[in-house]
Amino acid sequence: MRALLDKRLLFVTGKGGVGKSTVAIALGLVAARQGLRTIVVELASQERIQGLFSENGEGEQFRELELAPGLFTISIDPQQAMEEYLRVKAGTLGQALGSSRLFQAFAMATPGMRELLSIGKVWELAQLDRRTRGAAPYDLVIVDAPATGHGVGLLRTPKTFADIARVGPIAHQGQAIADTIADPEFTGVIAVATPEEMPVNETLILADELARDELTLDVVIVNALYPARFETGEIAALQDALSKSRSNLARSALRAALSEHARAATQREQRDRLLTRVDGRLVELPYVFAEHLGVAELEVLADALEDAL
Amino acid sequence: MNVAEILEGKRVCVCCGSGGVGKTTTSAAIALGMAARGAKVAVVTIDPANRLANALGLEQLGNEPRRVSRDRLAVGPIDVKGELWAMMLDPKRTFDELIDRIAPDSGRAEEIKANRVYRELSTAVSGSQELTAIAKLYELDQENEFDLLVLDTPPSRNALEFLDAPGRLNSFLEGRALKAFLRPTGFGVRALGRGALPLLGGLRRITGLDLITDLTVFFQLLGDMTNDFSERAAQVEQLLRADTTAFVLVSSAAREAVDEAIWFGERLASDGLPFAGVIVNRVHHDLLGDREPRELSAALAGTLTPSLAGRVSDNFRDYHVLATRDDHNLSRLATQLDARRLLLVPQLDDDVHDIDGLARVHRYLFASQVDRERLIADLVA
Numbered sequence: 001m002r003a004l005l006d007k008r009l010l011f012v013t014g015k016g017g018v019g020k021s022t023v024a025i026a027l028g029l030v031a032a033r034q035g036l037r038t039i040v041v042e043l044a045s046q047e048r049i050q051g052l053f054s055e056n057g058e059g060e061q062f063r064e065l066e067l068a069p070g071l072f073t074i075s076i077d078p079q080q081a082m083e084e085y086l087r088v089k090a091g092t093l094g095q096a097l098g099s100s101r102l103f104q105a106f107a108m109a110t111p112g113m114r115e116l117l118s119i120g121k122v123w124e125l126a127q128l129d130r131r132t133r134g135a136a137p138y139d140l141v142i143v144d145a146p147a148t149g150h151g152v153g154l155l156r157t158p159k160t161f162a163d164i165a166r167v168g169p170i171a172h173q174g175q176a177i178a179d180t181i182a183d184p185e186f187t188g189v190i191a192v193a194t195p196e197e198m199p200v201n202e203t204l205i206l207a208d209e210l211a212r213d214e215l216t217l218d219v220v221i222v223n224a225l226y227p228a229r230f231e232t233g234e235i236a237a238l239q240d241a242l243s244k245s246r247s248n249l250a251r252s253a254l255r256a257a258l259s260e261h262a263r264a265a266t267q268r269e270q271r272d273r274l275l276t277r278v279d280g281r282l283v284e285l286p287y288v289f290a291e292h293l294g295v296a297e298l299e300v301l302a303d304a305l306e307d308a309l
Numbered sequence: 310m311n312v313a314e315i316l317e318g319k320r321v322c323v324c325c326g327s328g329g330v331g332k333t334t335t336s337a338a339i340a341l342g343m344a345a346r347g348a349k350v351a352v353v354t355i356d357p358a359n360r361l362a363n364a365l366g367l368e369q370l371g372n373e374p375r376r377v378s379r380d381r382l383a384v385g386p387i388d389v390k391g392e393l394w395a396m397m398l399d400p401k402r403t404f405d406e407l408i409d410r411i412a413p414d415s416g417r418a419e420e421i422k423a424n425r426v427y428r429e430l431s432t433a434v435s436g437s438q439e440l441t442a443i444a445k446l447y448e449l450d451q452e453n454e455f456d457l458l459v460l461d462t463p464p465s466r467n468a469l470e471f472l473d474a475p476g477r478l479n480s481f482l483e484g485r486a487l488k489a490f491l492r493p494t495g496f497g498v499r500a501l502g503r504g505a506l507p508l509l510g511g512l513r514r515i516t517g518l519d520l521i522t523d524l525t526v527f528f529q530l531l532g533d534m535t536n537d538f539s540e541r542a543a544q545v546e547q548l549l550r551a552d553t554t555a556f557v558l559v560s561s562a563a564r565e566a567v568d569e570a571i572w573f574g575e576r577l578a579s580d581g582l583p584f585a586g587v588i589v590n591r592v593h594h595d596l597l598g599d600r601e602p603r604e605l606s607a608a609l610a611g612t613l614t615p616s617l618a619g620r621v622s623d624n625f626r627d628y629h630v631l632a633t634r635d636d637h638n639l640s641r642l643a644t645q646l647d648a649r650r651l652l653l654v655p656q657l658d659d660d661v662h663d664i665d666g667l668a669r670v671h672r673y674l675f676a677s678q679v680d681r682e683r684l685i686a687d688l689v690a
Contacts, residue, residue, distance in 0.1 A: 016328015017566070147328055164425055194329070197660055198356075229620045237613060238621070247608035252596040253625040254609075260624055262658040289627040291634040292564065 004218055005031055005140065005309070007188045009126045009180070011155065013145040013206065014192035015199040019223045022293060022301065023192045023285070024144040025073075029302035030309070032070035036139035039064065039072040039125060043118050043146060043154075064135075072138070074125070078114040081121040082107055088131050089169070115157040116174070123177045126186075152209045155181055155189070159213075181215070188218040193274065195222050195267035200274055207277060220278045221305075222271050224287045226264040235261060283308040310649060311681070312339055312557075312674040313346060315585045319555045321450060321548065322459045322585075326559035327569040331590040334661045335559045335654075336461035337365065337395070338670040341382075344393035345671075348456040351394040353445060355461050364663045365395040372402045374449070385664035387671065394455065403441035411541070439463055447545045555585035560642070562592045562635035567642050574646040586650035587642065588674065593631040593656050594688055602626060655688055 004010065012024040024040050031038040064074045082104075087095050107113050124131050126141040146154060158181065162174030181187050191206050193199040207217045230238065235258070242254040275282055285304050288297050316322055316339070324336045333354050340352035351374040354367075362368060366377050374394035382389045405422055412418035421427055439462070446460050548554065556577055560570035570587055577584045605625060609618040643651055654673040661670055676684060 017561075018329060197662065199329070229624055230617075234617055237617060241609070241612040245608070245612055249597075249600050249605055250608035250612070253605055253621050256596060256628045257621045257624050259656070259658050260628070266659050289630045291630060291637065 004188055004190075005034060005036065007186060008139070009122070009141045009143070009187045010190060011143045011145045011187070012190045012192060013152075014147070015202045016147045018192050018194045018199050020147075020192050021144050022298070023190070023221055023223060023305075024142050026285075026298050026301040026305055027190075028071050028073075028142050029068070029298060030306045031140045031142070032068060033302070033306070035070070037070055037072075037136070038140045038142065039074060039138045040067075041122055041125065041141060041143045042073065042075040043122075043144065076118050076121050078117040079104065081117040082113075084132070085117065085120060112153075112157050112160065115154050116161050116170075119154055119158060119177060120173065123180060126180070152206060152213075155210075155215065156213060184216060189215060190219045190221060191217055192221045192223050194224050195270040195274075197270060200270045203274060204277055217278065217281070219281050219283055220274055221283045221285060222274065223285045225271065225284050226260060226267055226287050228264055228268070230257065230261045230264075232265075310586070310678070311652065311676060312342055312586075312588075315557065315650075316343060316457065316555055318553065319585075320457060320553040321446065321551070321555070322457060323446075323462060323549070323554065323556045324460065324559050325462050325556060325573055327566050330559050330561045330566050331654075331661070332559045333461050334361065334667070334670060335557075335588055335590065335674075336459050337361065338661075338667045338674055339557070340395070340457075340459040341385075341387065341389070341393055341664075341667050342671045342675045343457050343459075344391040345387045345389045347390040349392040349394070349454075350457045350459060351396065351449060351455045352459040353396050353398055353442070353449070353461065355398055355442065355463055361662050362397065364667070367395055367397045371396060372399045372406070372445075374455075382664060385668040387668050391456075398442055398445055400441040403445050407441070407444050443545055443549075447541070447548055450548055549582055552583070554583055556582055557585050558587040558646075560587060560589050562589055562638050564634070564638055567638040570642060571645045584646075584650075586652060587646055588652045588654065589639065589642070590654045590670075591656045592639070592653045593628060593635045594653075594685055595629075595632045595636060596625075596688075597629050597632070602629070653685075655685070 010027070012020050012027065014020050014023075021042070028038050028040040064072050066072050083095075083099075107117075122141060122143055125138060128137045130137055158174040158177035160174075162171050162178055165171035165174065189210060191203045193203040203220060210217050238254055238257055238261075242251055242258070245251050245254065271282075271284070283305065285301055288300065290297050322336075322339060324332050324339070326332045333356065336352050336354060340350045344350045352365075353374070354365075364381065366375060366381055374396040377393045377395055379389070382393060408421050409415075409418045412421065442460060442462055446458060449455065449458050558570045558573055560566045574584060574587070602622070602625070605622050606618065609621060612618075613621065639651070639653070652674060654670055657666075657669060659666075661667060673681065673684060
């Protein structure tokens with residue numbers, strides 16, 4: 001995992017609802033603790049990460065914001081990324097193009113263009129010599145990538161554009177980004193899954209798809225794993241107590257215990273399905289029993305991640 | 310209130326919600342329940358878990374609904390009076406079929422499907438699943454084979470695009486303007502004025518010629534069909550706004566999912582789309598009530614070893630944290646949306662992946678108010 005943080009660009013992906021953003025930010029905390037100037041990038045203008053750190057989540061849209069010492073975040077908007085790209089690449093002409101409604105409609109209607117623009121901005125953030133004037137470089141860029149299916153599409157987009165365009169600036173830029181993504185020294189892919197059937201299926205499919213594109217899945221993070229509180233041998237005792245107890249409260253608690261044991265067991269079956277596939281690259285994160293996932297809980301997850309490094 | 314009441318007189322039920330909240334399962338349970346009550350129902354799902362797909366007979370990817378056989382349904386405890394049909398959406402194929410249907414002739418359809426931009430990018434990108442789901446829904450509605458269509462939609466971040474789908478079809482194909490723009494010597498450039506030429510030059514300079522050629526052809530091909538697309542988009546929108554359509558939000562009681570549901574509810578309201586209710590899955594009901602956690606140790610003493618009793622208490626305390634969290638989030642949901650339209654399904658012991666499981670979820674969704682209260686009371690007592 002140390003090697004993971006030696007990279008400069010990390011994509012965190014996984015099925016919706018598995019805690020991708022949480023993991024991305026916890027990983028960001030680990031990196032920042034180790035002295036890396038780190039930025040966590042949200043795509044598709046979600047702007048959720050800010051909200052994790054401040055209840056009001058106010059602040060400027062689509063700008064680099066410092067959340068904690070050494071930890072930044074930005075939410076990328078494709079349209080704004082396009083305007084910035086055109087301004088930098090084509091000067092006044094680009095500016096004129098960027099503000100043309102017709103051109104905007106054209107660019108945004110082009111299949112894949114939003115993805116290309118978003119990943120282009122990610123690539124820019126990961127460069128030591130940033131295109132944006134006066135912008136300081138980052139040691140590590142962590143992308144809170146879209147859900148699995150779309151995530152692979154995102155990684156593939158630059159190559160696709162490069163192939164279609166063949167020559168010209170888009171082909172160039174697309175190829176440069178594709179090369180960066182394909183470079184295992186530079187780029188890493190992390191899949192997050194909760195130990196349930198669908199997220200595990202998607203992770204296995206993701207591993208296959210990445211392999212097909214000659215990309216590697218560096219680490220799989222199993223998130224929200226219930227603690228194994230009860231041994232299978234203890235279940236009979238719990239059931240016995242349930243049938244005998246005359247206290248409603250005790251029965252509720254016993255039923256909750258049996259229920260959690262069942263879920264924890266199912267979770268471990270699912271985790272084992274992952275283990276057979278990604279042996280040695282599996283990191284477990286505990287279920288956080290908290291009313292609200294705030295900075296304190298994120299720090300707990302960061303501790304767990306750091307231990308696994 | 311229950312699902313049967315919500316869907317009284319409806320022909321379309323669109324289930325929306327963020328990822329991982331049990332949307333597919335809920336859609337299937339709704340369809341099963343309505344079929345049980347005598348309707349001919351088709352559920353269109355996006356991506357069911359393997360075992361659920363097997364339970365519904367969806368092993369083969371077909372782009373048309375298939376009937377779930379009586380044998381399969383007979384496994385469960387529900388007597389199904391009507392018919393349950395299910396299909397898994399194949400976005401690529403639906404997209405192709407859409408082109409086939411709208412293209413003026415088969416030659417044009419083949420040309421579009423062979424275009425590199427279409428082939429490489431049309432289905433890989435975000436939004437295509439949403440677009441095709443809605444296209445399929447419309448098509449099935451037109452065919453009028455079913456009493457009720459239940460649509461399981463992609464997760465809600467993208468459902469924003471899904472709601473925009475009809476509009477997107479239009480803007481995607483603001484064909485006239487684009488065509489004019491792309492034809493350097495045509496009437497369009499003259500109409501757009503002198504500004505267009507440098508823009509076009511700039512566009513070519515920035516994007517590279519080959520890409521532009523492919524894109525030009527792509528947009529021209531589609532652009533010729535703009536009228537059909539617009540008409541279709543308008544009809545789809547009409548379907549989504551109809552009195553006979555119900556949008557059901559699906560959520561869990563976790564904070565992010567509830568945030569999404571609230572956001573989605575507001576979005577439905579501002580778009581004038583018919584919001585019918587919220588189904589909240591995986592609810593941790595309060596098992597403690599007005600009792601004290603301390604009482605538990607006493608109640609457990611003697612029946613279990615101290616170590617085991619301690620862990621049962623720990624587990625119960627953790628469970629109670631989640632119950633408190635859920636309660637808090639649910640009251641927020643009830644305040645923001647209509648509290649009377651909240652249907653709660655408790656956290657079940659395992660993932661739902663068969664007809665039996667669907668029947669269990671179904672019990673909570675279709676129970677009368679009185680029965681529901683009894684089900685919850687059973688859980689607590």
